[in-house]
Amino acid sequence: MDAFLSPSLAISLPALARGLVHTLELAVVCLVASLLLGLVFGVMRYAGGRVLHALAIAYVEVFRNTPVLVQILWFFFALPILVQFEISAFTAAALGLSLNSGAFSAEIFRAGMQAVPKGQWEAANALGMSRTRVMFRIVLPQAVRHMIPAFTNRWIELFKLTSLASVIAYPELVYSAQQISNSYFNPVEVFTLVAVIFIALVIPASYLLRRLEARLRRSAP
Amino acid sequence: MTTDNVIEISGLRKSFGAHEVLKGIDLVIPKGKTVVLLGASGSGKSTLLRCVNFLETPTAGTVAFNGKPVGTPKGTGGERSYSDRELRALRAHIGIVFQQFNLFPHMTALENIMEGQRAVLGRSREEAAARAEALLARVGLAGRGGAYPSHLSGGQQQRVAICRALAMDPDVMLFDEATSALDPELVGEVLRTMKALREDGMTMLIVTHELGFAYHIADEVVFLSEGRIYEQAPPHEVMLHPKGERTRQFMLGHSEFRLPHLD
Numbered sequence: 001m002d003a004f005l006s007p008s009l010a011i012s013l014p015a016l017a018r019g020l021v022h023t024l025e026l027a028v029v030c031l032v033a034s035l036l037l038g039l040v041f042g043v044m045r046y047a048g049g050r051v052l053h054a055l056a057i058a059y060v061e062v063f064r065n066t067p068v069l070v071q072i073l074w075f076f077f078a079l080p081i082l083v084q085f086e087i088s089a090f091t092a093a094a095l096g097l098s099l100n101s102g103a104f105s106a107e108i109f110r111a112g113m114q115a116v117p118k119g120q121w122e123a124a125n126a127l128g129m130s131r132t133r134v135m136f137r138i139v140l141p142q143a144v145r146h147m148i149p150a151f152t153n154r155w156i157e158l159f160k161l162t163s164l165a166s167v168i169a170y171p172e173l174v175y176s177a178q179q180i181s182n183s184y185f186n187p188v189e190v191f192t193l194v195a196v197i198f199i200a201l202v203i204p205a206s207y208l209l210r211r212l213e214a215r216l217r218r219s220a221p
Numbered sequence: 222m223t224t225d226n227v228i229e230i231s232g233l234r235k236s237f238g239a240h241e242v243l244k245g246i247d248l249v250i251p252k253g254k255t256v257v258l259l260g261a262s263g264s265g266k267s268t269l270l271r272c273v274n275f276l277e278t279p280t281a282g283t284v285a286f287n288g289k290p291v292g293t294p295k296g297t298g299g300e301r302s303y304s305d306r307e308l309r310a311l312r313a314h315i316g317i318v319f320q321q322f323n324l325f326p327h328m329t330a331l332e333n334i335m336e337g338q339r340a341v342l343g344r345s346r347e348e349a350a351a352r353a354e355a356l357l358a359r360v361g362l363a364g365r366g367g368a369y370p371s372h373l374s375g376g377q378q379q380r381v382a383i384c385r386a387l388a389m390d391p392d393v394m395l396f397d398e399a400t401s402a403l404d405p406e407l408v409g410e411v412l413r414t415m416k417a418l419r420e421d422g423m424t425m426l427i428v429t430h431e432l433g434f435a436y437h438i439a440d441e442v443v444f445l446s447e448g449r450i451y452e453q454a455p456p457h458e459v460m461l462h463p464k465g466e467r468t469r470q471f472m473l474g475h476s477e478f479r480l481p482h483l484d
Contacts, residue, residue, distance in 0.1 A: 128313030
């Protein structure tokens with residue numbers, strides 16, 4: 001233990017902690033943004049008219065079929081040239097990750113809504129309920145139950161993908177680890193610790209999501 | 222505009238692609254009467270029933286509700302166009318009970334019955350809950366309002382579904398094979414509920430395979446064959462003394478329906 005927690009690692013801990021905070025900030029922003037994007041484009045694809053439907057397909061196909069690393073690099077290096085606008089590493093990473101994850105989330109929303117039986121629409125329509133009310137009161141609450149396992153996978157993936165922000169020097173966990181390792185020549189300790197931090201966060205989070213899913217299933221299948 | 226017919230259907234046609242399921246139906250449902258649709262599967266009974274509240278949009282012809290034709294004419298072939306708004310208003314006055322119940326599984330029995338009242342009729346939570354409790358008591362489910370549909374038997378679920386429709390104070394109730402998905406021992410409780418509704422003077426249109434029940438509850442029996450009304454009369458005529466060959470074959474084919482004087 002003493003050998004592992006070498007003096008250089010002890011000195012590095014505050015910097016790693018700051019990196020972890022940045023990682024969490026980026027992950028939370030991207031998680032919320034990708035959920036909203038997924039909801040909007042998923043509903044457009046599920047229930048929108050022809051134009052909205054086509055827009056949603058275009059969005060999903062563009063962002064799902066290009067590497068998220070390319071998207072991050074594009075927002076950081078290419079967008080500022082096109083629009084003459086300063087863009088921070090955080091914004092570029094958040095844009096790339098959110099739009100990419102939003103495309104996958106849209107598909108999760110769509111599949112979840114499609115799993116709700118047609119009879120639910122009929123029963124709600126037969127009461128005279130409006131389309132919006134049917135979506136938000138009847139279809140989406142049932143769809144969410146089907147979607148939790150898929151979102152658990154998506155969010156784990158998103159959390160790990162935040163490490164790509166290191167390529168544009170956003171000082172999240174991995175970028176901080178690189179800096180420390182370069183200064184103190186302790187890559188074994190630092191990168192092992194980074195891996196342990198990821199595991200320590202992902203495993204409990206996915207456990208909690210499984211518990212949530214099981215609870216929803218019990219309360220009203 | 223006064224009429225004693227809640228529903229008046231005239232020249233109703235419905236096609237699915239090239240297949241014409243309803244080939245010109247004329248039918249009235251007078252206030253307070255119970256009309257039962259019989260016919261072989263594929264004869265168009267369910268489609269006709271679902272055209273009354275526009276879960277299926279008729280290809281041509283009119284449906285009038287309390288004397289007022291629904292929709293506006295369009296084209297020359299009897300087509301009509303219907304606005305969302307108009308159909309929502311209409312549907313709020315027409316109750317329907319489905320074969321598969323279609324209760325909202327994420328809501329309790331009480332919430333199922335409250336949802337339409339709150340969303341469409343704008344009733345307060347207290348008012349909607351009170352109405353739901355009263356209806357549940359009326360169908361023998363007092364105190365079960367907190368149960369989710371998955372914790373109720375099929376017969377109980379269907380009675381909740383009937384309450385959900387009744388809570389809207391409909392002018393007419395449609396029953397689309399309401400007992401076909403039930404275990405045999407649960408059919409009776411739903412049929413008794415329907416019978417009680419008739420005794421309260423509810424106007425009803427029923428599609429059913431329970432011929433004994435149809436015989437006892439119907440004021441008028443309509444026998445459909447290949448998308449047309451083949452025979453229509455009070456039950457003892459259509460079911461005991463059918464005039465047409467197809468009606469006779471249909472009745473003979475249902476050997477479980479044995480009334481003593483069936484000839």
